[in-house]
Amino acid sequence: MIRVSDITVFLKCPRMCYFTNNGHNLVKDITPAYIERLILKELALSYGSAFGTEDAVSFLDEELNRLSTEIRVIYRNELSGIDEDTLANSVAAVRSCLGDICSNLSSNGDFYANELVQDEPVVCSEKFGLSGSPDRLIKINDAFVPSIIKAGNMPQNGIWQGDRIQLTAYSILVEEKYNSVVERGFVEYARWGKVRAVVIKRHERRKVLQIRDKIKKIQGGFMPEKPKDAPCEYCGFTGMCDVKSTLASRFF
Numbered sequence: 387m388i389r390v391s392d393i394t395v396f397l398k399c400p401r402m403c404y405f406t407n408n409g410h411n412l413v414k415d416i417t418p419a420y421i422e423r424l425i426l427k428e429l430a431l432s433y434g435s436a437f438g439t440e441d442a443v444s445f446l447d448e449e450l451n452r453l454s455t456e457i458r459v460i461y462r463n464e465l466s467g468i469d470e471d472t473l474a475n476s477v478a479a480v481r482s483c484l485g486d487i488c489s490n491l492s493s494n495g496d497f498y499a500n501e502l503v504q505d506e507p508v509v510c511s512e513k514f515g516l517s518g519s520p521d522r523l524i525k526i527n528d529a530f531v532p533s534i535i536k537a538g539n540m541p542q543n544g545i546w547q548g549d550r551i552q553l554t555a556y557s558i559l560v561e562e563k564y565n566s567v568v569e570r571g572f573v574e575y576a577r578w579g580k581v582r583a584v585v586i587k588r589h590e591r592r593k594v595l596q597i598r599d600k601i602k603k604i605q606g607g608f609m610p611e612k613p614k615d616a617p618c619e620y621c622g623f624t625g626m627c628d629v630k631s632t633l634a635s636r637f638f
């Protein structure tokens with residue numbers, strides 16, 4: 387079974403996907419910026435409730451107080467080596483964003499009016515050999531729609547290509563589970579309090595299936611070519627990655 391998270395790793399670098407599928411951990415540098423993203427992602431789950439209050443900033447301020455103690459329970463592994471001061475600084479950095487976040491929440495009224503079915507539902511398709519867990523599943527009229535929360539940068543328009551592929555993969559899984567058609571999904575940009583709707587396109591559905599097939603080959607032991615634009619400077623696999631490409635890998 388291929389996970390949607392395998393697809394997101396593949397999009398960063400197919401070789402990273404090879405190493406993670408061979409039992410190596412994707413080492414994440416736990417920087418203050420990374421901790422801020424974890425907090426923002428959790429906080430974004432409360433934006434819909436904040437939208438319905440008279441004073442959204444105070445509401446999210448209280449939510450941050452709650453999260454400053456609960457975040458360690460939720461991200462136990464990731465935050466195990468992080469001291470209290472570092473965590474407090476990251477909470478303070480997120481607190482400084484609350485004004486900007488709340489000034490944008492009103493533009494998402496239609497989105498927050500939808501019924502939230504479940505946070506992080508596991509969706510899986512034997513038929514497509516895919517599984518994953520979108521951040522939220524919402525119901526619009528009678529249709530189930532996936533939504534993902536991103537705490538990194540937001541593009542000026544639309545959404546990032548990687549997010550589009552990830553959302554498309556979740557849409558395929560949701561369609562399978564509910565025997566429905568997913569025409570659009572959502573990306574919630576947590577740092578700005580903005581939600582963008584995305585039309586699920588045919589060529590991206592095709593791309594998801596093509597990547598799935600490439601990951602199947604990787605799981606069968608195939609090492610893909612080192613991409614020219616691979617993010618090697620931020621990668622923990624540099625030491626084990628210096629392998630010459632083969633003729634076969636060039637046609638991957």
Ligand code: SF4
Nearest residue numbers: 399401402618621627
């Ligand atoms: S070192 Fe570069 S090519 Fe190798 S897995 Fe990492 S990002 Fe990919």
